[in-house]
Amino acid sequence: MGTGRSTGEFAEFAVSRHRALFRYAYLLVGERGLAEDLVQEALTKTYVGWHRLRDSANAEAYTRKAITSTAIGWYRRKSWHGERPRDDVPELPSRGKDDDVTARLWLWxxxxxxxxxxxxxxxxxxxxxxxxxxxxxxxxxSVGTVKSQTAHALKKLRARLGPDAELTIELVVAQ
Incomplete structure (x- = not known):
């Protein structure tokens, strides 16, 4: 790494972005302990590459990519298909309707x-x-891959959720 200033900048980044990075990791894996492990591993990788990162936006993207690739690698190695440990779904704020909360839990x-x-x-x-x-x-x-992955994922959700899928997806996205 080199200078104390660089180490201080990394520490500031890690502390300020930890909550958002943890939320992202949790949404990927659905289990608090595993999400925390993902964030720690990704931050370690970010620390090692810190000297190459020019600003916090690059550091954030680099860390999120590390979280994503590490999670995918873990799923492939463990062959996690079917049941796997996870925490309860985090509480979602209600907009005043029990149906909204139920829809969000169902979609989650x-x-x-x-x-x-x-x-x-x-x-x-x-x-x-x-x-x-x-x-x-x-x-x-590529952007094309993002578009196709999004389309495939939404198609699967719509097929599983049935005719109310659009309403359910809109409720969650709007929140």
């Missing part, structure tokens, strides 16, 4: 069953509200 359960890359694409696009270009940069793929 369906989202957690998507393949990791499709889930990452939806989380980045709709939960993190990133553009297709920003999502592609984080995932290390």
């Amino acid at each position: 359960q369906e989202l957690s069953q998507l393949p990791p890359r499709q889930r990452a694409t939806l989380v980045l696009r709709y939960y993190e509200d990133l553009t297709e270009v920003e999502t592609a940069r984080i995932l290390g793929c």
